[in-house]
Amino acid sequence: MSVAASDAVRPPIAAAGNAGSGTFAYCSQQYRVVFGAGTSARLGEEAERLGIKRALVLTTPEQQDLGRQLGAGLGDRLAALFAGARMHTPVEVTNEALRIVESRDIDGLIAIGGGSTVGLGKALSLRTGLPHLAVPTTYAGSEMTPILGETTNGIKTTQHSQDLVPDAVIYDVDLTVSLPPQVSAASGLNAIAHAVEALYAPDANPLTSLMAEDGIAALARALPRIMTGPADAGARRNALYGAWLCGVCLGAVGMSLHHKLCHVLGGMFNLPHAETHAIVLPHAAAYNAAAASEAMTRIARALRTDDAPQGLFDLAQRLALPRRLADIGMPEDGIARAAEMAVRSPYANPRPVERVAIQDLIAAAWRGDAPARH
Numbered sequence: 001m002s003v004a005a006s007d008a009v010r011p012p013i014a015a016a017g018n019a020g021s022g023t024f025a026y027c028s029q030q031y032r033v034v035f036g037a038g039t040s041a042r043l044g045e046e047a048e049r050l051g052i053k054r055a056l057v058l059t060t061p062e063q064q065d066l067g068r069q070l071g072a073g074l075g076d077r078l079a080a081l082f083a084g085a086r087m088h089t090p091v092e093v094t095n096e097a098l099r100i101v102e103s104r105d106i107d108g109l110i111a112i113g114g115g116s117t118v119g120l121g122k123a124l125s126l127r128t129g130l131p132h133l134a135v136p137t138t139y140a141g142s143e144m145t146p147i148l149g150e151t152t153n154g155i156k157t158t159q160h161s162q163d164l165v166p167d168a169v170i171y172d173v174d175l176t177v178s179l180p181p182q183v184s185a186a187s188g189l190n191a192i193a194h195a196v197e198a199l200y201a202p203d204a205n206p207l208t209s210l211m212a213e214d215g216i217a218a219l220a221r222a223l224p225r226i227m228t229g230p231a232d233a234g235a236r237r238n239a240l241y242g243a244w245l246c247g248v249c250l251g252a253v254g255m256s257l258h259h260k261l262c263h264v265l266g267g268m269f270n271l272p273h274a275e276t277h278a279i280v281l282p283h284a285a286a287y288n289a290a291a292a293s294e295a296m297t298r299i300a301r302a303l304r305t306d307d308a309p310q311g312l313f314d315l316a317q318r319l320a321l322p323r324r325l326a327d328i329g330m331p332e333d334g335i336a337r338a339a340e341m342a343v344r345s346p347y348a349n350p351r352p353v354e355r356v357a358i359q360d361l362i363a364a365a366w367r368g369d370a371p372a373r374h
Helices: 017-021 037-050 061-072 089-101 115-128 181-199 206-228 235-251 257-269 273-291 291-303 308-318 332-342 353-367
Strands: 033-038 055-058 079-081 108-113 132-136 147-152 155-160 169-170
Touching: 033 037, 033 061, 033 235, 037 108, 037 132, 055 061, 055 089, 055 115, 061 079, 061 108, 079 089, 079 308, 089 115, 089 147, 089 257, 108 115, 115 132, 115 147, 147 257, 155 257, 181 206, 181 235, 181 257, 181 273, 181 291, 181 308, 206 235, 206 291, 206 308, 257 332, 257 353, 273 291, 273 308, 273 353, 291 308, 332 353
Parallel strands: 033 169, 055 079, 055 108, 108 132, 132 169
Antiparallel strands: 147 155
16 A cells, blocks of 8 residues: 655665564564545444454543444444543453443444553453454554553553454544544654654564654654644545554564653553653654664654654644643653653663663653753
8 A cells, every 4th residue: 555645765774673684573463454434334344244243332431422323333233332441541441341341241342442442442352352343533553553551550561462453443534534633643643653663673674664664754744734634634544544554563563662651651640642652752762863773764764854853853843742741741750750660671672771861861851852862
């Protein structure tokens, strides 16, 4: 599939990790994707394909009307609607939904929404083994990954399992048109973060690196157009396409410093997920820039800039996103605590994760400084 945003033929650049030496491993995920406009009309058909006869539709409180609307297309297959999905997948919410699964004889899960709702679907599927069908309405990309982040008592932990990948995903461009521009922008930067880290992951490979660069380019071109014309069908299609690619990348290779920081900050301070990613991303990229030069070249090329971290920062500014962690609810006295938590069991990263440098990074993001290479 091609995308209008990627209109130049790009010479190959070796991927990070083992791919640069010509040795790599690539594992293809097993799932079904339906992409296009109006594809949510095929929800009943896809549920039937998975053998679902009594579906539990999952949404957030804000999207329960959409859940009812699409759920009506399931006919007799709709058994119940749970509209309690919340950010960071709190375990208590999962347990509440699990009681409905058990009491209503549910045999399949349909998550309609963004990362919070898809995360709840993953948590329920992991506990029950039930088939999971995802209908994303944002650019978060969770539907493409074997990763689940759950929060218990303010601590967010992650699990990795192929059983977490939804069995089928319906991407309907029409469902993203009503996504407010600011939410679209934050969600899109969240997706770009997946691709940025995929480019310097230790298990990067040429295929995911191609998808990562194309995904960044598609979103970087589409998001400013969405800000000025939310109903721009071409921009919406390209953004959803880019988000799909970025999600595939996150699902295929490992996470690094950026995602560790965002998991810590989100879990400790209940910060909004997408905005946290948008603020932290330029600083995490700057931290790793010297140790991941090939990745930075690809990112800069996708952004059509000379400096990848600054280009990410400038894109967030152009999209009028918050620039300071202070602006989204992080207390200043949490900087040192967050740094201490972030260096515990760090994810694989191209540059060593050092306590003092990480505290400086978080402090810069809290203040809203421009990204500085260290």
